[in-house]
Amino acid sequence: MTETTIFHLEMLTPDALKPKTNSNGLTVNKVLFKQFEYNRFLYQFVGAAWQWTDKLNWTEQQWQQYSEAGNLHLFVASYQGSPAGYYELQQQEEGNVEIMYFGLGTRFIGKGMGGYLLSQAIESAWSLPGTRRVWVHTCSLDHPSALKNYQARGFSLFKTEIESTVS
Template sequence: MTQTLGPVLNLDGYTEVPDGKIAFVVTYLEMREAPAKPLAPPRSDVTLERWDAPDVATYRKLFREIGEDWIWFSRLEQDEAVLEKTLAEPARDLFRPIRDGRCVGTLELDYANPAEPVVAYFGLVPGAIGGGLGRWLMGQAVDMAWARPETKRLWLHTCTGDSPQAIHFYQSCGFTPYKRAIEVADDPRLKGLLGRDRAPHVPVIG
């Protein structure tokens, strides 16, 4: 039987991506020591609330609100029971910034590898972007991660589906790029997980 192979990645040129797929360049960034001073000053208008074992429907609603313009889809296509188990993992800390009684973002720290925790998810709802809230939230993440004596490295990743300001923001917070990867996936807009009008900077093809 003849096996049909997919496209072979050309490391010195272009590789065609099939219709119905999306491709991202993923950039990994790391911080190898705690910052010498806080990333942002304290704020009196927002508090950080721990979110233990959140209801899956409520979590997905927030996940969609934050990430639909940046093609966040992994937690939308995950089986509900699997996602519920993931969110309740003892090594995973979830938080919500609260302003004026409303949740305005998400922060998720994964300590599965205690020496190298990862900022697994980080973002604000559209109306909360600007005004320094993102830097304050990242400051909370950095402070919590480096307060643990086991921490040797804090890392995260972003991609070309995300906001074009993301990499600059992470670098301004003290993270350094160290690796790239290419991610190819089924377009979640064609699967009905996100509206076809979302993330116009990555056009739907297929």
């Protein structure tokens, strides 16, 4: 049996953000023309290293329904013209915005870009109309610095769970 720890974090005011402002050459742009294939590519590009498997067996219809929904916002990070990472923000009920997926491709990890990308994600979330809370979850399968990065940017832990799976 394998145990995975899931950490749920939240930020209740924009003032809680402790931004990292040095981009180290990373640029971030909102994707205005939705294409589910792009979301799927980014999910695999970033997630392969961290065992993101929950969407691997999705049909094209499921990808399209999720990715092209009006409440989902995709932002792509680039470095010297190459995709370097991304984040997705989902607007939810009662002013909640969840950072659904967030990360860098493996070639861009350890170059001081993660804190900047997360700062951009949080700023983007707070800029959406009606946002009252930004939240995210990460787990023990993610990069060892993921939880530290979330907390360093101002997120507070509000729930921890242990998920057991048979290996």
